[in-house]
Amino acid sequence: xxxxxxxxxxxxxxxxxxxxxxxxxxxxxxxxxxxxxxxxxxxxxxxx
Numbered sequence: 001x002x003x004x005x006x007x008x009x010x011x012x013x014x015x016x017x018x019x020x021x022x023x024x025x026x027x028x029x030x031x032x033x034x035x036x037x038x039x040x041x042x043x044x045x046x047x048x
Contacts, residue, residue, distance in 0.1 A: 017041050 017040040022028050 016040065017042055 019038045019040055021036050023034055023036060028034055
């Protein structure tokens with residue numbers, strides 16, 4: 001199950017939310033990644 005909230009999604013295996021952002025095509029060579037994913041280290045979404 002993947003729950004999308006703009007650039008934040010839930011990763012099922014660990015159950016932790018992650019931030020995911022695509023790297024612009026002109027920077028892919030410098031960053032060596034097409035997508036940057038960072039764990040938010042939480043299992044519950046925050047409410048605004």
